[in-house]
Amino acid sequence: MGEMSRRFLSEAFAGESQAHMKYLIFASRAREEGFENVARLFEAIAFAELVHARNHLEALGEVGETKENLVTAINGENWEVEEMYPAYNAVAELQNDNRAKRSIRFAIEAEKIHSAMYTKAKQAVENGKDIEIGEIYICEVCGYTTDTKIDRCPVCGAGFDRFRKF
Secondary structure, three states: OOHHHHHHHHHHHHHHHHHHHHHHHHHHHHHHOOOHHHHHHHHHHHHHHHHHHHHHHHHOOOOOOHHHHHHHHHHHHHHHHHHHHHHHHHHHHHOOOHHHHHHHHHHHHHHHHHHHHHHHHHHHHHOOOOOOOOOOEEEOOOOOEEOOOOOEOOOOOOEHHHEEEO
């Protein structure tokens, strides 16, 4: 693939990915406000944006076998914890932006867990097995991730009723 095509597809992947997430968030807000059909519209178009993002990522050759994808995921989570978020947090500290600092703290704590879970999955896949994991719970407030039912989120203090089960 040519250098410009690679760069443009990479930028298009980022844009489609952001649109996908943004539209899902917009759908959630529309549903909270009682606009069910608007929510469905946002969700439908979010799916189309996901299709575009997937096509771009596959064209870039960045979707591998599960073991390779887990390595990519682990490296991404670790980079966020070790480099990206600490740098962003330093700026938030300098600017005394408490909302940004809170959001970054929430993300860092969740990303650490994600890396550990992906590492466990990678070890299982390397042994030719699927990961042994039951239900997964995600805090809807901060993103804390666990495979155990808990009373309160240890990061943000939300009650278990604020966790989504997967």
